[in-house]
Amino acid sequence: MAELTLMKNAAEQQLAAEWQAAKTRLPGPAPLRAAAFENFAKSGLPHRRIEEWKYTDLRALMREAKPLAALPDAATFAALKDADAGLGDLDARRIVIADGYLEPGWTNLNESDPGITIVELLAWLGDADLFRLNDIPEAARKDIAVSLNTAFMTGGVAIHVRKDACIERPLHLAHVFSGKTAAAVYPRSVVIVEPGARLMLIESHEGPVGIDYQVNTALQIFAGEGAHVDHIKVTREGDKALHISSLMADVGAHARFNTFGYTTGGGVVRNQLFLRFGGEGTVANIRGATLLKGRQHADTTLVVDHAAPGCQSREVFKSVLDDESRGIFQGKIIVQPGAQKTDAKMASHALMLSDEAEADNKPELEIFADDVQCGHGATAGDLDEDLLFYLRARGIPAAQAEALLIQAFVGEAIEGIEHAGLREALMEAVAAWLEARG
Amino acid sequence: MPLLEIKNLHVEIDGKKILNGLDLVVNKGEVHAIMGPNGSGKSTLAYVLAGKADYEVTQGEVLFEGEDVLAMDPDARAAKGVFLAFQYPIEIPGVATMTFLRTALNAQRKKRGEAELTTPEFMKRVREAAGKLSISLEMLRRAVNVGFSGGEKKRNEILQMALLEPRLAVLDETDSGLDIDALKIVAEGVNRLRSPERATIVITHYQRLLDYIVPDIVHVLSKGRIVKTGGKELALELEASGYAQFQEAPVAAE
Numbered sequence: 001m002a003e004l005t006l007m008k009n010a011a012e013q014q015l016a017a018e019w020q021a022a023k024t025r026l027p028g029p030a031p032l033r034a035a036a037f038e039n040f041a042k043s044g045l046p047h048r049r050i051e052e053w054k055y056t057d058l059r060a061l062m063r064e065a066k067p068l069a070a071l072p073d074a075a076t077f078a079a080l081k082d083a084d085a086g087l088g089d090l091d092a093r094r095i096v097i098a099d100g101y102l103e104p105g106w107t108n109l110n111e112s113d114p115g116i117t118i119v120e121l122l123a124w125l126g127d128a129d130l131f132r133l134n135d136i137p138e139a140a141r142k143d144i145a146v147s148l149n150t151a152f153m154t155g156g157v158a159i160h161v162r163k164d165a166c167i168e169r170p171l172h173l174a175h176v177f178s179g180k181t182a183a184a185v186y187p188r189s190v191v192i193v194e195p196g197a198r199l200m201l202i203e204s205h206e207g208p209v210g211i212d213y214q215v216n217t218a219l220q221i222f223a224g225e226g227a228h229v230d231h232i233k234v235t236r237e238g239d240k241a242l243h244i245s246s247l248m249a250d251v252g253a254h255a256r257f258n259t260f261g262y263t264t265g266g267g268v269v270r271n272q273l274f275l276r277f278g279g280e281g282t283v284a285n286i287r288g289a290t291l292l293k294g295r296q297h298a299d300t301t302l303v304v305d306h307a308a309p310g311c312q313s314r315e316v317f318k319s320v321l322d323d324e325s326r327g328i329f330q331g332k333i334i335v336q337p338g339a340q341k342t343d344a345k346m347a348s349h350a351l352m353l354s355d356e357a358e359a360d361n362k363p364e365l366e367i368f369a370d371d372v373q374c375g376h377g378a379t380a381g382d383l384d385e386d387l388l389f390y391l392r393a394r395g396i397p398a399a400q401a402e403a404l405l406i407q408a409f410v411g412e413a414i415e416g417i418e419h420a421g422l423r424e425a426l427m428e429a430v431a432a433w434l435e436a437r438g
Numbered sequence: 439m440p441l442l443e444i445k446n447l448h449v450e451i452d453g454k455k456i457l458n459g460l461d462l463v464v465n466k467g468e469v470h471a472i473m474g475p476n477g478s479g480k481s482t483l484a485y486v487l488a489g490k491a492d493y494e495v496t497q498g499e500v501l502f503e504g505e506d507v508l509a510m511d512p513d514a515r516a517a518k519g520v521f522l523a524f525q526y527p528i529e530i531p532g533v534a535t536m537t538f539l540r541t542a543l544n545a546q547r548k549k550r551g552e553a554e555l556t557t558p559e560f561m562k563r564v565r566e567a568a569g570k571l572s573i574s575l576e577m578l579r580r581a582v583n584v585g586f587s588g589g590e591k592k593r594n595e596i597l598q599m600a601l602l603e604p605r606l607a608v609l610d611e612t613d614s615g616l617d618i619d620a621l622k623i624v625a626e627g628v629n630r631l632r633s634p635e636r637a638t639i640v641i642t643h644y645q646r647l648l649d650y651i652v653p654d655i656v657h658v659l660s661k662g663r664i665v666k667t668g669g670k671e672l673a674l675e676l677e678a679s680g681y682a683q684f685q686e687a688p689v690a691a692e
Binding site: 385386387389390391392393394395396397398400401404405407408409411412 | 488489490491511512513515516517521522524527528530531532533537538541542543545546549581598602
């Protein structure tokens with residue numbers, strides 16, 4: 001066990017022990033898992049001297065690794081199936097992933113839906129499909145959090161949308177931590193949207209307050225040529241939770257790809273997005289809104305790889321930081337050689353509601369083509385006194401005036417969402433967050 | 439009791455004295471014009487009445503229907519019926535004008551213990567008031583003042599005034615940047631609100647606006663005090679002779 005000698009802190013040792021105990025019983029692709037664990041074992045948990053993890057020192061933040069969560073019982077799945085999604089009146093098809101597991105035996109194959117099949121990920125993976133798990137952007141392959149997910153993934157769904165199928169009803173993957181004691185969950189899902197098809201996918205993540213459970217979730221999306229994919233992630237974990245998520249998307253030519261991340265929950269949250277545009281003429285909107293209070297820490301780290309010419313991407317991220325919270329945005333846009341006529345604009349804005357809050361912004365452009373339009377802007381500031389005065393001079397009390405301006409600030413990111421029902425649901429969620437703030 | 443009573447008001451900003459013992463009494467039903475050269479303290483007076491934070495009152499008092507206005511928050515003053523039409527109306531990205539108007543109106547009503555307006559009631563009032571000011575509903579769906587022309591911003595101020603129906607309206611250089619047609623529309627909006635129960639203070643550099651909003655009383659403000667008070671003919675005199683004579687006037691206690 002040579003790799004164990006490199007393991008320094010308790011969490012790293014626990015992960016190694018967990019691996020030894022679980023590696024033979026975890027289903028699915030053993031060699032892939034082993035290679036992924038090896039990648040982790042070589043370097044350990046990422047820490048502040050790893051540039052991509054500079055502001056989220058996982059070695060320091062993750063004092064221990066919780067044991068792998070067990071499969072919940074049937075009653076737990078039954079209860080979660082009908083739970084309120086907390087997304088307003090939004091009508092979506094809800095699929096529960098509890099503690100990292102899809103309900104055993106669940107599939108939509110019996111519905112003989114011509115457009116879409118949904119099956120359990122690890123059950124679906126035959127030899128012919130295994131390559132999908134490893135078909136991820138280079139930056140993601142190196143990433144330790146992604147490696148740990150690959151090593152320990154317990155399940156999730158494989159979704160397949162057939163060519164030119166338009167799935168009208170949004171699909172909602174509801175990830176819930178149902179445990180009474182802390183545990184670690186590793187859900188993984190793969191979504192294949194064939195050319196010309198359309199899908200709106202919502203993933204939500206929630207769990208109880210007061211339990212320091214750990215989530216390492218990963219989602220792969222393959223959007224074919226001319227496909228239209230809307231992806232929304234709602235992160236509302238419990239206050240003590242550690243949540244790491246990795247979105248890996250491979251987007252084909254002339255596709256439309258929109259992703260929106262809404263984060264209000266979790267003690268420590270790391271949202272990683274690895275996006276690759278491999279064909280010409282793709283239009284992508286990549287947005288997010290994060291609202292934090294107390295001592296919450298949320299990090300959005302984005303790598304957008306323009307690997308083909310003539311793609312357009314817009315990145316807009318907003319964070320509202322109260323109390324002693326810390327919001328981090330790292331955005332990297334890569335324009336590969338030959339990706340001429342790339343049009344990429346990135347903006348990240350932080351609104352500081354407290355003197356003790358901290359915002360870290362790190363935009364990066366790596367451009368290897370000469371005929372491109374790329375830009376980025378980052379700001380951090382508090383509420384504008386003149387705006388507040390104008391509202392108050394019209395009779396709007398201070399707290400309400402602040403709320404109005406905060407909603408407007410966040411709304412700029414949310415209004416880009418095409419689905420009206422979801423847009424309204426998120427604005428309501430923002431209003432509720434403001435109400436709770438008092 | 440006067441509607442507004444300002445006694446010996448001294449105001450500083452960043453340690454610089456702007457108002458130096460200003461006295462003013464405004465009764466219900468009156469329209470006062472306050473004229474004066476640039477830097478005489480006109481806008482400071484407007485901001486102090488509305489409650490802007492940067493201004494420090496070092497002496498004197500301001501009573502609105504006998505109550506100490508200076509102790510009130512800006513929103514409390516607004517609910518009491520004090521309204522300032524801003525010289526430079528502020529753009530508020532992301533807040534639709536309609537939302538803003540409704541939030542303001544209902545916040546004031548709530549503060550006064552009145553029921554909030556229902557959507558149809560509110561819409562009826564907005565349509566009526568906007569129509570009179572040639573403001574389109576499309577404009578009201580846009581963010582507050584964002585992308586508005588100078589004239590549209592000023593008309594939007596008057597629209598807010600028309601909906602909020604203040605007891606005391608203070609118009610700070612509302613005529614600046616307006617062409618003659620817009621000026622007439624704005625003046626008509628102000629005149630519609632004239633009543634024995636309300637009062638208006640028109641702050642202006644030029645006499646032009648006073649052709650359309652005819653004042654009962656005209657004051658000349660210079661170096662932070664009112665140095666002359668007269669009837670509407672005083673405005674015409676000033677137009678002919680300029681402010682130079684007042685700027686030379688000695689200021690006591692400086």
